[in-house]
Amino acid sequence: MINAVTLNKIKTARVIAVLTGAGISAPSGIPTFRGSDGLWKNYKPEELANSHAFSKNPQLVWEWYTWRKNLIRNVKPNAAHYALVEMEKLYHEFNIITQNVDNLHTLAGSRRVIELHGNIMRSKCSKCSKPYVEEFDPRLHIPQCLICGALIRPEVVWFGEMLPEAAIHDARKIVSSCEILFVVGTSGVVEPAASLPFLAKTGKAVVIEVNPDITPFSPHADEVSRIPADQFFPRLVESLAVKREGKY
Numbered sequence: 001m002i003n004a005v006t007l008n009k010i011k012t013a014r015v016i017a018v019l020t021g022a023g024i025s026a027p028s029g030i031p032t033f034r035g036s037d038g039l040w041k042n043y044k045p046e047e048l049a050n051s052h053a054f055s056k057n058p059q060l061v062w063e064w065y066t067w068r069k070n071l072i073r074n075v076k077p078n079a080a081h082y083a084l085v086e087m088e089k090l091y092h093e094f095n096i097i098t099q100n101v102d103n104l105h106t107l108a109g110s111r112r113v114i115e116l117h118g119n120i121m122r123s124k125c126s127k128c129s130k131p132y133v134e135e136f137d138p139r140l141h142i143p144q145c146l147i148c149g150a151l152i153r154p155e156v157v158w159f160g161e162m163l164p165e166a167a168i169h170d171a172r173k174i175v176s177s178c179e180i181l182f183v184v185g186t187s188g189v190v191e192p193a194a195s196l197p198f199l200a201k202t203g204k205a206v207v208i209e210v211n212p213d214i215t216p217f218s219p220h221a222d223e224v225s226r227i228p229a230d231q232f233f234p235r236l237v238e239s240l241a242v243k244r245e246g247k248y
């Protein structure tokens with residue numbers, strides 16, 4: 001699954017980071033973005049997850065997000081999410097940086113999660129960013145902000161938008177200083193997240209990709225495991241059993 005030298009580095013490390021993408025949630029039943037089941041009504045995510053699409057047809061964009069939200073509400077974290085919760089207990093510093101908006105790391109029990117692309121369960125005003133907490137059916141109406149009157153939108157990052165400043169700042173700091181970075185279930189084609197594994201390599205990190213498929217980062221990874229994340233991490237946790245006696 002992983003070579004013995006790398007496993008030993010994982011065992012003795014104190015500072016670990018994990019960058020996750022849609023593939024870690026795929027075993028829970030959430031379609032990935034670029035997989036064959038990622039389409040919704042024949043639209044690609046890029047066609048819906050942008051402010052232009054929202055201005056042109058907010059109802060269509062909201063219907064897509066509502067479909068994803070309902071899907072997410074009905075799934076549970078999987079063995080990979082839970083194994084990462086176990087790993088967090090074993091290390092001095094253990095951070096998850098996720099591109100996922102599905103909240104599953106937090107639901108599983110991970111405590112240090114940086115959400116690079118927001119969280120689909122939250123909504124906000126499209127102009128003044130005031131949070132909006134009511135549920136609504138976008139087929140009937142899209143609510144407007146009580147303060148400024150602009151339409152309510154999902155609190156996720158769209159193509160062409162900046163990431164939350166604190167999130168990307170913290171993510172860059174974490175990958176620059178970690179000893180091990182796992183890059184899990186991401187096709188690595190969406191910036192700036194796609195650059196984080198390369199940034200880790202300019203620091204001291206050993207970078208391990210966990211993905212059944214080849215990605216643009218694969219040739220640069222120090223080690224690659226083609227085992228799906230929901231099998232890889234539980235097995236890794238078993239091999240780390242010796243660390244259970246206490247944090248290094």
Ligand code: OAD
Nearest residue numbers: 021022023026032033034099185186187190211213228229
């Ligand atoms: P993608 O759909 O682009 O890639 C998912 C990756 O997960 C692929 O490389 C799969 O091979 C891999 N994969 C599938 N099943 C897996 C498993 N069981 N274990 C490990 N890996 C598995 O999703 P992301 O890279 O997350 O952004 O996409 C990045 C961003 O593009 C998303 O956050 C979203 C999207 O547009 C925004 O909405 C801003």
